[in-house]
Amino acid sequence: MTMADLARLAGVSKITVSRALADSPLVNPQTRGRIQELAREHGYKLNVSARNLRLRRSHTVAVIVEMKPTSDRTMLDPYPLTLLGGISQELTAAGYSVLLTTRQGASAAAVQAADGLILLGQGARQDAVRRFDKLGLPMVVWGAQGGSDAHVVIGSDNRLGGALVAGHFIRLGRRLPVFVGNPSHPEIYERLSGFVDALAEHGVKPLLIRRDEFTLASGTDAVHSLAARKVPFDALFACNDLLAMGAIRALQGLGREVPGDVAVVGYDDMPLAASFLPPLSSVHQDWQEGGVRLARKMLALIRGEPARSEMLPVSLVVRST
Amino acid sequence: MTMADLARLAGVSKITVSRALADSPLVNPQTRGRIQELAREHGYKLNVSARNLRLRRSHTVAVIVEMKPTSDRTMLDPYPLTLLGGISQELTAAGYSVLLTTRQGASAAAVQAADGLILLGQGARQDAVRRFDKLGLPMVVWGAQGGSDAHVVIGSDNRLGGALVAGHFIRLGRRLPVFVGNPSHPEIYERLSGFVDALAEHGVKPLLIRRDEFTLASGTDAVHSLAARKVPFDALFACNDLLAMGAIRALQGLGREVPGDVAVVGYDDMPLAASFLPPLSSVHQDWQEGGVRLARKMLALIRGEPARSEMLPVSLVVRST
DNA sequence: GCAGCAATTGTTATCGATATCAAGATATCG
DNA sequence: CGATATCTTGATATCGATAACAATTGCTGC
Known part of the structure; x- marks a missing residue:
């Protein structure tokens, strides 16, 4: 079931279907409705590869996580997952997908094709950060503001x-x-x-x-x-x-x-x-929120808007110690 | 820099480049070497979308994680991340990418386009599992062997x-x-x-x-x-x-x-x-290994091989309690 | 010397979507 | 009434890769 099929069913051309499904104001509201109805009815699914090829972007953000089980806390704590949750939630809502990789897997073609890069848990390795910088992709890093700051950094304060x-x-x-x-x-x-x-x-x-x-x-x-x-x-x-x-x-x-x-x-x-x-x-620290901020910065960068590093507030929870 | 560009540089046709880069025995070893050399030299990167479109698959496996911060342990423990690490490692090595989503985001086009589905932390919700079953994609679930077992389940024993x-x-x-x-x-x-x-x-x-x-x-x-x-x-x-x-x-x-x-x-x-x-x-339990097994089963299913549910051994570590 | 085969390379069509530019239909205005 | 603007739709080309089939070359065997 492709756009061509739908077009035949609706008695219009492919491009009209494309426009209708994109809610383009160029098509007559009635036609649009009819086509959308047909699409739903026949369970039409957009072919992402085709769209990505034509639009020359992947609608994908690669998240590079340090996952080696070292003494580094990244592995020990549940936080990266919460960060990921926030990222995923926000990117998905914006129609982007999250591609998860480790540093080792980051040379894969799919990563290079991503529209942007989010780096988690690379704190201690500025070299790694620089390596990814060279890809020339929009990039957001979770961590502490470094001295140089060539890239956008989000972290808690x-x-x-x-x-x-x-x-x-x-x-x-x-x-x-x-x-x-x-x-x-x-x-x-x-x-x-x-x-x-x-x-x-x-x-x-x-x-x-x-x-x-x-x-x-x-x-x-x-x-x-x-x-x-x-x-x-x-x-x-x-x-x-x-x-x-x-x-x-x-x-x-x-x-x-x-x-x-x-x-x-x-x-x-x-x-x-x-x-x-x-x-x-x-x-x-609010990790979920951190993830959301990372994602928002990423989206801004992808849209070509300027984006600055940002720090999230933290709070002291006084209990019994 | 596309295959066409490379082809021009090498003085051959696109298809020869395609074959050379895929290490096809159809091309003369010398030509092959020359082309691969040229590709490296010019930093050629395969366009994943184009290939996926042509081959009608995405080389992507969607991992659906339950990330809602509930009382469920999925959120509390670092394990899902370790599982993810194993999955990622194995799939990446096989040339596949890992698309991370939550249950909410699973209706996205990119997920539907995945070559397979891995479900983590859906243990308690058989309904969710069934919902994804309907997509008709190869599917592997982490958890306990259910009574019915329409799908492949990997879990520790x-x-x-x-x-x-x-x-x-x-x-x-x-x-x-x-x-x-x-x-x-x-x-x-x-x-x-x-x-x-x-x-x-x-x-x-x-x-x-x-x-x-x-x-x-x-x-x-x-x-x-x-x-x-x-x-x-x-x-x-x-x-x-x-x-x-x-x-x-x-x-x-x-x-x-x-x-x-x-x-x-x-x-x-x-x-x-x-x-x-x-x-x-x-x-x-060895979570990393669990992830690796999940990935391997997935790859087997994608290749069309039959795959059975599997249980991983566990061991008792006796310390001081 | 020529049929037949292997090795190597190329031509064309195709995957499914969208941008560009063109064009028909309808409405508006002087 | 004719001209121009607006709305709506479509034909064609294109993104970058690969499959199917065709073509070329050189070699073998009779």
């Missing part, structure tokens, strides 16, 4: 996140805060610097405990190392919830009260955070 | 998982096991019945505590309800790791030793399980 936590600690009267995480990751670096700057306004200088893994064990380990060195501290900001949870367990193991002796705040507000015992305070 | 846990409990000499979970979910039902059947062989009959949510809180709640009713039990099999973790916390809160008083086993062996305190015993 990590500096704000850090600052919110700092404010929280100051309000609680804490003067000896610790930051746990891996600042070589651009997003984490932003969290740290927001944290540091906001504390500095109150004359407080945090201690940085560098931990590269985003795991529970890494969190426990950080606390143990602090304890071993007998470093005094009364607040701990972990750059992710798992680290925070690990830290809390370690603190409890050492007989220190949370949040009495040490206030702890995590990051991401993963679903687990609320039902953790004690319920974990954390910085919340 | 949930019955075996349940049986493994039963065996473990028996070996520990436990006689009063409890199962926590939601058996209206087909996969969970399988876990339960494998558990029940294996226990029956030793004359043990477990107690079923039905809990619909797959959360920590739900796990704690289950234990509290048991305690309130003063039900004696010495082993607990939770149908997912979060439930297990919640249960363990509740048991500890009630002053009962794990695994001394109550042995606990979870399901899924999520990354968190190993670093949980105490390290959680759990049934491990």
